[in-house]
Amino acid sequence: MKTWVYIDHFKGDIVPASWEALGVGKGFGPVTAIVFGAGVDAVAQAAFEFGADEVMVADDPALADFRVEAYASTLSALAASHAPHLILLPTTTRTREVAGMAAMDLNSGVITDASALEQSGGVLVATRPAYEGKVIEKVTCSASPQFVTLRARAFPKPARETGRSGALTKAAAVADAKTSVEGFAAAETNVNLADAGVVVAGGRGVSNDPGLGFKLIGELAGALGGAVGASRAAVDAGYIPYAHQVGQTGKVVTPDLYIGAGVSGAIQHIVGMRNAKLIVAINKDAEAPIFQFARYGVAGDLFQVVPALTAAFKKRLGK
Amino acid sequence: MKIITCIKQVPDSEAKVTAQNGQPDWGGATLVINPFDEYAVEGALQQKEAQGGEVIALCIGPESAKDALKHALAMGADSAVLICDPALEKLDSQGAARVLAAAIQKIGGADMVIFGRQTLDGGTGLTVSQTARALGLPLLSFAGSIKVGGGRATVERVIEEGKQTVSASLPAVLSVVQSIGEPRYPSFMGIRKASKAEIPAWTLSDLGLPAPAPVVTRSELFNPPPRNITCEMITGDTPEAIADALADKILAEKVL
Numbered sequence: 001m002k003t004w005v006y007i008d009h010f011k012g013d014i015v016p017a018s019w020e021a022l023g024v025g026k027g028f029g030p031v032t033a034i035v036f037g038a039g040v041d042a043v044a045q046a047a048f049e050f051g052a053d054e055v056m057v058a059d060d061p062a063l064a065d066f067r068v069e070a071y072a073s074t075l076s077a078l079a080a081s082h083a084p085h086l087i088l089l090p091t092t093t094r095t096r097e098v099a100g101m102a103a104m105d106l107n108s109g110v111i112t113d114a115s116a117l118e119q120s121g122g123v124l125v126a127t128r129p130a131y132e133g134k135v136i137e138k139v140t141c142s143a144s145p146q147f148v149t150l151r152a153r154a155f156p157k158p159a160r161e162t163g164r165s166g167a168l169t170k171a172a173a174v175a176d177a178k179t180s181v182e183g184f185a186a187a188e189t190n191v192n193l194a195d196a197g198v199v200v201a202g203g204r205g206v207s208n209d210p211g212l213g214f215k216l217i218g219e220l221a222g223a224l225g226g227a228v229g230a231s232r233a234a235v236d237a238g239y240i241p242y243a244h245q246v247g248q249t250g251k252v253v254t255p256d257l258y259i260g261a262g263v264s265g266a267i268q269h270i271v272g273m274r275n276a277k278l279i280v281a282i283n284k285d286a287e288a289p290i291f292q293f294a295r296y297g298v299a300g301d302l303f304q305v306v307p308a309l310t311a312a313f314k315k316r317l318g319k
Numbered sequence: 320m321k322i323i324t325c326i327k328q329v330p331d332s333e334a335k336v337t338a339q340n341g342q343p344d345w346g347g348a349t350l351v352i353n354p355f356d357e358y359a360v361e362g363a364l365q366q367k368e369a370q371g372g373e374v375i376a377l378c379i380g381p382e383s384a385k386d387a388l389k390h391a392l393a394m395g396a397d398s399a400v401l402i403c404d405p406a407l408e409k410l411d412s413q414g415a416a417r418v419l420a421a422a423i424q425k426i427g428g429a430d431m432v433i434f435g436r437q438t439l440d441g442g443t444g445l446t447v448s449q450t451a452r453a454l455g456l457p458l459l460s461f462a463g464s465i466k467v468g469g470g471r472a473t474v475e476r477v478i479e480e481g482k483q484t485v486s487a488s489l490p491a492v493l494s495v496v497q498s499i500g501e502p503r504y505p506s507f508m509g510i511r512k513a514s515k516a517e518i519p520a521w522t523l524s525d526l527g528l529p530a531p532a533p534v535v536t537r538s539e540l541f542n543p544p545p546r547n548i549t550c551e552m553i554t555g556d557t558p559e560a561i562a563d564a565l566a567d568k569i570l571a572e573k574v575l
Contacts, residue, residue: 010480068448068458093461093478097448100412104452109413109534112443125538131440134336135343138539178457178491182473183484192479198575224575235497242463242498243477248332248439249354249497256574268332274546278574280565281550296568297550298561308562316566317575 001028002082004056004145006075006089006098007035007047010066014043016195017090017152019050024117024155025088026051032084036071036173038064044168049160054167062175066094072101073174079106084145086124091149091194099147108143115154124148132248132271152194153254191227191243198226199255199273201246203234205262205283205302210239216306217261223313229253231260231269247272259309261302265290282306320372320467323429324363324396325419325450326356328380328387329439338540343440352387355435357394357502362465362495363433364395364503370467373397375429377422379407379415385518392513393505400426403520406530412441414531416449421526423454431472434494436461447494457487463498 003025008015025031033052035044037059044055058074075098079087087102089095091113099110116127123140126148130137141147193199200221206213214228221228229246230239246253248268258276263269265281265288273279274293281290286299298305330336334348352360363374376391376399378384388399402422410418423432432454437444451458459465462474463482473486477496505513523530553568555561569575 010478013480068460072448072452096444097458097460100445100448101452103534104413104416104449107534109411110443110445111535112445130442130540131330131336131343131345132332132442133543135338136541136543137537139535139537141535143534179459179485179487181483181485184480185482187481191481194479236501242496243479243481245497249358249436257569257572271332278569278572279548280569286552291550291552293546293548294550295548295572296565297552298565299552299554300558300561304558305561305565308558309565312559312562312566316570 001086002084003028004032004034004084004087005052006087006095007033007043008090008092008095009037009043012037012040012043014046015090015092016157017150019157020152020155021088021090021150022047022050022052023158024150026158028086030054032056034075034078036063036074048166049162049164051158052166054169056169056171058171058173060173060175062173062177065181067177067179067181068094068097068101070173070175070177071098072105073176074171076102076105077174078171079145087145087147089147089149091151095149099149103147106145108145108147109141110147110149111139111141112149113151114148115151117148117150133252133275151254187243193227193229193246193251193253196227196253196255198224198257199229199246199253199276200224200226200259200261201229201231201263201273202240202261203231203263204237206234206239207237208303210237213262213302214240216303216310220259220306220310223310223317224257226255226257231263231266260290261306263290264288265293320366320370320431321429322363322366322372322374322431322433323423323426324356324359324374324376324391324433326359326376326378326387326391326435327353327438328378328384329353332439338542341540343540350383350386352390353435353438355437357435358495358497358499359433359435360391360394360396361502362462362499363431365500366431366465366467375400375426377419378402379410379418382520388518389513389516390505392516393509394503395509399516399518401518401520402526404522406523409533409536410531411533411535412443412445412449414533415446416453417531418526418528419446419450420453421528422521425521425526428490430489432456432490432492434492436494436496447492451492454492457491459485459487459491460494462493462495465493465495465499
């Protein structure tokens, strides 16, 4: 199977799930990594080091900012001439759009958010969540190329082999972007929730002092190398920006460890975090619904427990 | 300003959805306008208030999906169109995008086509960009705010890495996120107007389209394995004692 893996990056910062996709692709045979952007030599080199056999690069000022029309047109033009069978991508806001548009150009289809991918009788079958993960479906794509975006952290990340290289192919960009990027303000704290191994989320329980509450939550997340999440109640109250929201109208996270601090556990939040490997809840209200989903719970005040937990981890993790 | 807002009807988030004989089943749970799409209607109404014009709500679904369109009308949309055809029961996102694009063209196009970010049911998040592609229009997605002037729309996109300001000339396809503002409640007058509204139902032949052949199809649907978790409550005399015990428990799980 001729497999391509699209390496997603933002201004050169590579989405780690790109490497997970590369690892999945290697399972089907030799892999061509696809890298778009301007001045992306380092991204291409990293693709070799994570296992790409070939890297196809469209390096062009017209691709400097991610603008979906140009990225999709460049991808569909390349796919039309090289005819890959499978194009794997990490699932991000960008890749859903790139794959979606390129699939329209090529009269094919996209499977998003796959958590497993297997070949069954010559057909590629992907497993993905539906209805907010309340049910699981297996889906197939009958046209070619099949676009599949993979859920972050669902597949192992291949080891990096420094200095590894391979065949680099230059490709032409299709410069048909229809938008202008006029500005960018980086998020203040790590909100790359999809890739986070640890998520510490705050909820309405911080209301007595939201600034301090999220500072303490941020310190715990920092000590664990994790990201800060929030419940919708905390976002709606203006305690923290929307980008941190976990749940129905926010992000779905699948960390190894989720700690909810002052999060009550409304179903709208639960659908966003229930697939975390280990769920820990800290809440003053011992009857809060989140305890039904948690492995460990503390019925206590987050303003006391969270900083103590940060100190306990710092001591144990030698920081 | 002519604005089309594309919505869908889905089971409420509170609904217990299970797999029954390979099909999703939500018991008697209420079907509602997709929660993300309420923000799309809200964003469309904000633009109508700022620029003047009209808001048309568009939905693919069965006859009963008229209720979701009536919700949009009650919020303040001026008119609504349902696309309803038995051949649309098994529709993938590519097919949905082509049907929506044809309907948007039949309506005579729009200055802005506004979507919610994704739906709660399939949740692919693909239809927005694919409709933009089918129409050949610029895409301004994940907009937390929209400003229109001089024939352009400028949006603040809420993305993983931060906030990005992006503009495009109109007409354009947009998707909005929650930061656009809380969806307004239907007014009494709005509900009365919606209850009386005649909503046309277009078939594929009205749109001049053949039955779409889905490319992405479901072969199996099943319930996730049950998680039998009992919560162990950690107690102690001081926050420090609790934290020490909890940290030890977490480290013993080897998740860090």
